[in-house]
Structure formats: structure tokens, C-alpha cells
Amino acid sequence: MILSDLLGVPVTDPAGAPLGRVADARFVLDGPLDGQLAAARLFGLLVSPHTGSSFLGYERRTMRAPYPIAVVLRWRHRGIFLLRWEDVERVDRDGVHARPGWTRYDATID
């Protein structure tokens, strides 16, 4: 599949209640070596409850200026969280469904 198939799709909890949309897909270079780099494996999805639009780099903790722009973008993405791939039950045409007992993780990186 291609990445665009995942971005922007709706995410629901086990009961079917909407959690938001996929804003980004987090990969971690923790697989076996593939060429010069480790394989990049899908770690989880960043789920944004209010918007599917871009975060313009302000998802990182280190990015705080200029202040007004940072505030606006953080506000638009308030409540964003990381849904680990292990917590995904299945993906189908309606979107991504979380597994019972899933956890809301902190989305920020440094």
C-alpha cells in the first residue's frame, strides 16, 4: 500500500466512536539493516481529533516560535495523540479501528 492510503483516514475506538483522523504515520528505524539504514517500521499513527491538516513542524516540542503561529497550530491540533500500531485492531474501508484496551500516548517528539 502507499502512505497516502493511511493519511487523513478516520480513526474509531473499539465501540465505534470517532477519535479523529490520521495526521501522520510514525516510523522508527528499529528493523533489521536494509542497505545502510535500519528498516523503518511503522510504530503508530498520530491521531488528531479536530483537523486533518498539516502541523507544519509544530508537533515537535523544540518548535515554539514565532509564538502566535505556534499557538494557532497547537490549538488546531489540540488533543493529538499517538495510537501505537499494536493497538490497531484492523484497517478497513471505514478507516482505522483501535483494539480494546488501547492507550493514548504522547505524540510529541523532541
Place this chain on the structure above:
Amino acid sequence: MRTWAAAVVALLLAAALAGCSGVRQGSASSLDQAGSAVRTARLAVELDARGRSTHPVTATALDDALTKASQAQSGIAALGASTRVNRRIRDEAARAIDDAVRLLADARDAVDAGRAPAADWDRVEAELARATVATGEAP
């Protein structure tokens, strides 16, 4: 129903006024344009006569002035005037602009031929000014 009719009347009135001011405004701006062109040409010719400017600059300035004046000429020819007063305003402006174009064409030909243009700047400028005043004053 009555407010609706009033609105239509108001709209028609506004349109009529706009049409009226259209001829006046059109004439006035064409006269402005032609006047600016004539004054530019006059300045260019005078500077050349005093040896302060070069031939290509003078020739180009006259060419550009003639183009602008001709644009003013076609602009005023395109104005449709429905009333007698408007027609008079437009025709007087058109006459003055025609004169200006003729003068500029003569001046350009003279400069192209290397002669000093024997242009009648004062008369043409006065005519344009008179037409401009007439545009503003007409009832």
C-alpha cells in the same frame, strides 16, 4: 411591494446618473490623458532644443505621447452619448483631442526628419483646457 418598486426606481436613477457621469468622466479622463501626452511631448521637445536630451529619447518620448493621445482619441470615440448635452461635451472634447493628436503627429514627423517641430503648443493646450472646463461646467 412599494419598497420593491422604490428600489427599482432608485436603481434606474443610479444607472441613469452613472450613464450621465460616464460620458463626463470618460471625456474628462480622455482629455487628461491627451493633455498629459501633449505636455510630455512639449517638455521633451524643449529639452531637445536646449541640447539637454538626445535625439532617440526625444523621438521615443514623442512616439509614446502620440500613442497615449491616440488611445485617448479612440477612448472618446467609444463613448455613447444619449443626451444632447452629453453629445456636445463629447464632441467638443473629441475635437480638442483630434487637434492634439494632429499636433503630436506633426511634431514626431518633424523630429524624425531632423527638423525642429514648429508646434503650436500653447493653442492646443488652451483648447484642451477649455474642453476640460466645459466638461465640468455643462448643466
Place this chain on the structure above:
Amino acid sequence: MTDEGERLPRPEYRGRVLDAALHLLDRQVQDVHGEPVQTADDLEIGDVPVGESLEGAERPRILAILNGTALSTRVVGGRPPSSTLERIPWRHVADVGTAIRLTIEADDVDATWRERWVRDHIIRRIPGGRHDPE
């Protein structure tokens, strides 16, 4: 900022974190010498079985950087037919920074065939095209 108040738990990452849209998509791809090759128009990732439980399934990995029709569909929508996609396999990626650096040369990438075509059929034939500017 509001998230900080909630103090969500942070997962443990055992390697470098790359957010696909943030760090990879739309980045410049350069060859081994730093020559621009293309942009990362999309990523191909390992298949996720649609509608089936993912219990015990492997985590999908990035297989390739895509180019070609992947861009137009991201702009106007739809899905590119996979036959028209041009791929740079992940094993050719040397590093990800402000650009994605490859371990191979630009001319060895499929996606540069247009560049090579323009070069060979037009630019090379104009006098001076093959020399450095003076």
C-alpha cells in the same frame, strides 16, 4: 500545549523516529554526490491486510520512495495505478536530513528518465550545453 497538562505516557523508541509526513514526504531526494534526483512524492509501505485482524501481524515497513504519478494524485485526489509508480527502494537510502540522501547515482534512478531524455534530446544538442559556464 494543552497536551502537556494531561501528561500522556511517552512510549519508548528503540531507534530514530521518522514521522512520514513531517520528515519524508515532499523532501528533496539527492544522489550519492548531492545531485537532486526528485522529491519524495509518496512512500510505499508493506501491505496491511484490509478488514482482517492485525493480531500477530508484522509491523509494515517502508519499502520504497515513490515518484511519478504519486504526486498528481496527492494533489487532485484518487489513487495512482501501481504500474505507473517509480520506486527507489529503501535500501538505497543513505540518510534522512533536510534532504533524503541516496547511496546510488542519479542516472541509476528510474525516475530520472525524463531528465535524461531532455538532456540527450535537447540540451546536449545546443552548443555549449556540455561545458561549465565561463
Place this chain on the structure above:
Amino acid sequence: MKGLFAVALGVLTAIGGFLDIGDLVTSSVVGSRFGLSLAWVVVVGVVGICLFAQMSGRVAAASGRATFEIIRERLGPRAGAANLIASFLINLMTLTAEVGGIALSLQLASSVAPGAWIPVAAFGVWLVIWRVKYDLMENVTGMLGLALVVFAVAVFLLHPDWSSLATQALTSPVPAGESAGTYWYYAVALFGSAMTPYEVFFFSSGAVEEKWTLKDLAQSRLNVLVGFPLGGLLTLALAACAALVLMPQNVEVTSLSQVLLPIAQAGGKLAVAFAIVGFVAATFGAALETGLSTGYTLAQFFGWSWGKFRRPTRAARFHLTIMIGLVIAMGVLATGVDPVQVTEYSVVFSAIALPLTYLPILIVANDPEYMGEHVNGRITNVVGMVYLVIILVAAIAAIPLMIATGAGA
């Protein structure tokens, strides 16, 4: 000594590079209609372009990424593509105006009609882009463009009443016979002519072309901070010349030849010769910059190989784009459209498109992943936000003003 020479050269190039057909025409039009009452806009515009160019130069030096790579990377393909289309079209429009400007300038030197000069000008621009080294190209056009200093000299030779000029510039009255609408329309146009997006594409791509590192930043900052304001001063001199000679005679500037008349009056034939050399250099230099920028924007958006430091075969699509751009410019001019009019529109559209390029650069200049420790300082960010507001207001106001005033008629 060599260092000092490099600084002087950079500053001179920045002065020359600041001026183009848009500045020549717009400042003279404004001077002939509004006197110096819009001088404050030039100040606002110059501070803005200093900030913007300096920021994008720093981003390019720190990250190696030029402006349009950043725009695509930050805004994504959809907003990025919309941005590309707008920027590319405006750039093409400016290129058309500049090529036409070269032809008009050569007409003033030769009295041969501009139609005959257009192919010559376009070919010359292409040849220089194709064959001439980047720094040589920049230095020669920049230095020759300095001939426009004659406009500053002319202001003195015209013996103006300085106090009334100063009053006009400082109290910014709307002159009688002009409406507030046209005043603000020309304010936007003047702002757009100072802050044209192509200057930034060119500046940031140039930083990559010349392989700037962070060590070169101090020098680039100096070039910009001295060169652009001096260029702005020349813009004001152009406006003052028009205000002193043409405005009292009620002459409205609509052609490039009129811009020369105050010079002729002040300094005679020698001054006219200088001014024409300056016109040719400024328009030619700007045609090179906009020509390159057509290639820069497209190549950077799609990730193609680009740059003059590569031989053309190593940046094939980049060079093809520039050629097509020049052919389109020639085609547009062949329809007989007046380059001065194209210019008057292109500066306003520049103001409209400005936020699209400004915002991504402002954001990335704050991104430590790109900039390391060279992110914007607090003061730069405060000024940057103020300018974001100014740029947005100008962009939003531009179209209603254009419609309401009939494009400043």
C-alpha cells in the same frame, strides 16, 4: 583588502539588484501623481525585503534548501502546487515585463522600435544564463545598474525646496485630485515592487549556487542590510525626480521615456546616457533573475536538478524551463502589449502572492531541525510577525482596491 573588496562588491550588487522595471516605473508613476507622499511605503518595503531576503538566505545557508523546496516540504503538494502556479505565473509576468523593459531601454538608446529589440533581448538573456558564470553575471549587471545613482544626483541638480519635499514625505497627504482608493492602491503597488517574490527565490537559490555556508552569513547580511536600503534610496530619488519635474506640469507617467525627462532637465545628455545604461543594466539584470527564477521554482518544487553552477547537461529540465519561459515572454510581448502596463500589474500581483512564500520561510527559519542554533532570534520573530500582518493586509486589500480604482486609473 580582498575581504573589503568583496563586501563592497556585494553591497554594490545588492543596490543594482534591487532595482528593476517595476521599481523604475512604479516609483516614477507614484512620484508624478503623489509626489513623495508615499515615501513611507518604500521604507516599509525595504525593511521587509531586508528581513525576508536575510531570512531565506540564512535558511539556505544553514540547511542547503532553497525557498521553493521549503514551500513544497512544509505546505505539502496541494497548497504547494497552488503556490507554485501563482508564483510561477507572476514570475513569468515579471520576466515578460523585464524583457520588454530591456527593449524599451534599448529604444531610448537607439530609437529603433522595441518590437525589433525583444528577440535580441530574450536571446541575450538566454545566452548569459546558458554560458556566463553566476558571480560574473551578478557583478556586471549590479555594477552597471549603479549608473542609476544619476537619479540621486539629479535630485540635487534640480535644486528642490527640501523642506517642502520633507513635509510631503513626512505628512503623507493624499494630493488633490487623487482619491484615497488610488492612494492605497499605489501604496500596495509600491510595496509589491519593493518586495517581489522573485528577489527571494533568486536570493535563496543564489545562496545555494554560491555554496554559502554559515560563515558567509555575516557578509550576506551586510550586503543586504546596506545594499537594499541604498537601492530603496534610489527608488525614492526616482520618485523625487518625477515629483519635481513632472508633477508640477501635470504629466502622468505612463511610459519609460517620461522617466528620463527629469534627468535630461537636471543633467543634460551625459546624465541621460548614464540613466539609459542604468535602465538597460537594471532590466537586464532583473530579466536574468526572473528567468532563472522560472527554472528555480519549477525545479525545486519537483525536485529536479537545478543551478547555474552545474553545466546545462546536469540540469536539463531547469534550462529547458527557462527557455520555455523566455519564449512565452517573447510571445506575450509580440502581441503588442505595453510592457509598462504588464509591470504595473505584476507589482500588484507580487503583493498578492507574497504571503504564500513568506509564511513557510518564517516557519522554517524557526525550525531547529533545519536551522540548528541559527533559528530566528526573538527580535527577528517580532518584526517577522509584524510583517506577516502587513503582508497579509496588503495581499487581501490588493484585489478590492484594484477593482474599486480601475487599477489606479
